[in-house]
Amino acid sequence: MKGRFSWLLVAPPLATALVFFVAPVAYLFWVSLHTPSASELYGKALTIANYANVLGDSFYLAIIRRTLGVAAAILALCLLIGYPVAYVIARLSPRCRMIALLALLFPLMVSNVVRAYGWVALLGRQGVINNSLRDLRLADAPLDLLYTTPAVVVALMTILLPYMTISIANSLTALDRRYEEAAQALGASPWRTFVHVTLPLSTPGVASGMLLVFLLTLSAYVTITLLGGPRSKLLVSLVYDGVGAFQWPHAAALAFILLAIALAVTGIILAILRPGRVQGARR
Amino acid sequence: MTRDARSSDAGARIGRVVRILATIVAFALVIVPIAIVIVAAFSPSDYFQFPPPGFSMRWFVEFFRLETMRNAFALSIELALAAATLSTLLGTLGALYLARRRGPASALLQSLFLAPLVFPTIILGVALLLMYKTLGMPIFPGLLLAHCIVGMPYGFRTVLASAQSLDPALEEAGQSLGAGPLSTLLLVTLPLVWPGVLAGWLFAFIVSFGELNTALFLTGPGMTTLPIEIFSYLQFEGSQLVIAAASTVQIALIIVLVAAIERVVGVARLTRAR
Numbered sequence: 001m002k003g004r005f006s007w008l009l010v011a012p013p014l015a016t017a018l019v020f021f022v023a024p025v026a027y028l029f030w031v032s033l034h035t036p037s038a039s040e041l042y043g044k045a046l047t048i049a050n051y052a053n054v055l056g057d058s059f060y061l062a063i064i065r066r067t068l069g070v071a072a073a074i075l076a077l078c079l080l081i082g083y084p085v086a087y088v089i090a091r092l093s094p095r096c097r098m099i100a101l102l103a104l105l106f107p108l109m110v111s112n113v114v115r116a117y118g119w120v121a122l123l124g125r126q127g128v129i130n131n132s133l134r135d136l137r138l139a140d141a142p143l144d145l146l147y148t149t150p151a152v153v154v155a156l157m158t159i160l161l162p163y164m165t166i167s168i169a170n171s172l173t174a175l176d177r178r179y180e181e182a183a184q185a186l187g188a189s190p191w192r193t194f195v196h197v198t199l200p201l202s203t204p205g206v207a208s209g210m211l212l213v214f215l216l217t218l219s220a221y222v223t224i225t226l227l228g229g230p231r232s233k234l235l236v237s238l239v240y241d242g243v244g245a246f247q248w249p250h251a252a253a254l255a256f257i258l259l260a261i262a263l264a265v266t267g268i269i270l271a272i273l274r275p276g277r278v279q280g281a282r283r
Numbered sequence: 284m285t286r287d288a289r290s291s292d293a294g295a296r297i298g299r300v301v302r303i304l305a306t307i308v309a310f311a312l313v314i315v316p317i318a319i320v321i322v323a324a325f326s327p328s329d330y331f332q333f334p335p336p337g338f339s340m341r342w343f344v345e346f347f348r349l350e351t352m353r354n355a356f357a358l359s360i361e362l363a364l365a366a367a368t369l370s371t372l373l374g375t376l377g378a379l380y381l382a383r384r385r386g387p388a389s390a391l392l393q394s395l396f397l398a399p400l401v402f403p404t405i406i407l408g409v410a411l412l413l414m415y416k417t418l419g420m421p422i423f424p425g426l427l428l429a430h431c432i433v434g435m436p437y438g439f440r441t442v443l444a445s446a447q448s449l450d451p452a453l454e455e456a457g458q459s460l461g462a463g464p465l466s467t468l469l470l471v472t473l474p475l476v477w478p479g480v481l482a483g484w485l486f487a488f489i490v491s492f493g494e495l496n497t498a499l500f501l502t503g504p505g506m507t508t509l510p511i512e513i514f515s516y517l518q519f520e521g522s523q524l525v526i527a528a529a530s531t532v533q534i535a536l537i538i539v540l541v542a543a544i545e546r547v548v549g550v551a552r553l554t555r556a557r
Contacts, residue, residue, distance in 0.1 A: 005464065006380060010392065013377035013435065017395050020428045021402075024410035031413060041416060081312075084305035102541075107313050109537045111493030111510040114530040117517060118316025121323060121331055121527075128319060128333045158312040165309065190295045211401065219405035222495045222514050236405050243409055243500065252413070255406045262403055 032252035041248045050253035060238070064261070067235040070149060071217045071265075074157045078213050079206070082164035086205070089165070090172035101169065104162040112159055116223040119155040120146060123227070147229030155227045160216055164209035171205025172198070200278070207275040211266055218262055235261070321534060324527035331524060342528035352529055354505075355512035359492055362423075362508060366430035367488035373431070374438030374487075375480055379472060382446035393443075400436045404496035407432065412500040422503045429497040434490050438483030445479030446472070478548045485544050489537060509533060 032050055035043035054060045089100045107115065122128045123145040133139040145151055179201065183193040221236045228234070233241075235258050242251030319333065324342055326335030346352050377396050381389050399407070408429065415425045449472070457471040458464075473480075498508045507515070509529060516526050 009376045010380040013373040013396060013439075014392065016373055016428075016431065017435070020411065021399065021407065021432050022395075024414040025406065027414055027417075028406070028410040041413065081305050081309050084302040085309045088302050088306045103310065104313065106537070106541065107317055109489045109493065109541070110317060110534055111513075111530075112495055113510045113514045113517070114320060114493075114533055115316055117513065117526060117530055118318075118320045120517065121319050121333070122316060124331075126331060131333065155316075158316070161309060161313055190298065215401050215403060219403040219496050221405055221499060222510075226514070226517055239405060239409060240499070243412065248413060251409060255409050258403060259406055 028252045029256060031248055032256050034249050036247060036249050043249070050249045051257070053250070054253055054257060063233060063238060064235055064257070066149070066232075067218070068261070070153055070156075070234060071214055073153045074160065074217050075210055075213055077153070077157045078161050078164040078209070082161055082209065083168055083206075086165045086168035086172055089169040090175075097169075097173065101166060104165055107159075108162050112220065113222050113226075115159050116155060116226045119151070119158075120226055123151055123155075146227065147231060149228065149232045152224055152228040152232055152234075156217055156220055156223050159220075159223060160213045163212040163216070167209035167212065168202060168205040171202045175201050203273045204275040204278050207269060207273040210269050210273075214265055214269070215262055218258055317534065320527050320530045323524060324531040326524060326527075328524075331527075342524045343532070345525045346528040346532065349525065351507070352509075352512060352525065355507045355509045356529075356532065358506060359509040362426060362430060363488045363491040365427050366434055366491040367484050369427070370431040370434035370487045370491075371438035371442075371480060371484040374435045374440075374483055375442045375476075377435075378439050378442035378446055378479075379468065379476070382443060382449070383451065396439045397436045399432050404433060405499075408497035408500040411497060415501070422501065422506045426498060426501045426506075426508070429501055430491040430494055433494060433497060434487030437486035437490060438480065441479040441483040441486065442476050443479075445476040449475055482544065482548045485540055485547075489540055492536065493533070 031042045033046055033048065035045045035047050035049070037043035089097055092100060120127070124130070125142040125144075125146070127146070129145060130139070130142040133143070175198065179197050180193050183197045184190070188196065219236055221240055224232070224234050224237060228237075235254065239251055239254045239258060242248075242254055323331055323333060323335060325338050325340070326332060327337045327339035327341060328335060346356075374396070377392070381393055381396075411425065411429050414420075453475065454467055454471055457467040462470060493510055494508070495510050495514070498511050499514075502508055502511050510533070513526055513529050513533075516523070516529075
């Protein structure tokens, strides 16, 4: 659409995005730079103490480290399981491939709270795993599987795994198989072909899968709370607790530290994988 | 056969076994937790038991009998209908505007419209709550606009893909036959991108219906969406089976919508849209 009045088309979505997305985030940043106040949402004086307090406190640093550790474990597991599955899916006939992708897409549409509940039902003290162990007389007392950091990792990993698999599968499906045939014809073993041809050509899918999984891990408050309980809190739990305690400047600073981590890791993933190298890659 | 070729043959076989094992494990990990919730919802027992000792619909009756659950379900549906419609309308407008434009300003606009897909929604939730507190925004419109921001990228993306694959000659033909810009838009372009609009609407509906991270902050007493109601039940009242029934209702609605997508635009579009 072009023409003198075509800007009328973009005005409503642009205004909505500016007023209800850009402006509130900017306002939150503004609040993060203010002193706390007992009566108002935030105090009058400008300060960077909210950031300094978090980054200088070993309690917060330990939680940031745990957040990064959990995210790294989830990313590694998603890649390790997701890549071979994507490889299998990409080699299926178009009809089977569509069915496999739908089977992965459907769980993404189910609310995460329902999927986390499924894991609570599996791992709880009266859950499927503990009851089976008891019935098989393999354990005398129920194991404490729930409310641990590994529970968070496993549940969140499976909730996000379809994103990784679908994006790598799309990349591998688009890959021209003649490159692999050429490598094999020139004497490369299947393993060498994979490492030097298939893997580099699939980096756009790997990169977008990793970004999605990482960014969604950072804000997965509900899954982290239901599976991790009070002892396995991550950075996002602290943001929520800060809001619950009406410590607005503190919560705002934590939110922007979370955002800074998101941006930094996005930059690192893109710098290492350089998905732009692959010609014809969709962004 | 040389020794090298034989070892690479064995390597290929191990590779195949690993891939098939990974596929079985992956599908099991993704599907089993959802399947357990559905099976448990039909249990006649008072507490979670697996496998269930029989079959009963009592927890579904309980779900619709509990006023808080019923209200949350109704609110979620109203909210998803309104948010999907508004966000698809806005996304469609943005997509039609950007479909044939290039340059840095268009690239910036496109990133802005797609940003909510990757932006940590928990921050959006906190930011909106803070702004709403400052402005004194009522709960329903506040939630609606939050869900609208979260859903906008879906309509925008599906319509953009449809509009970019359109033959520009069709619009030119409309114009040369005397249609003004508005009639060309309504009579030529919109009918042609309609499947994209519908797919975007259904996506936005599904996303809004399961939304957690903004709703977590923006729902209030007496006004809760179904996912948040399920969450607070799980946190404060233990895992009673009415939660399994509520979850199964959630899943059933998604199945109906996926069937609708299949009827209207074909499921093949789904796997490409992600």
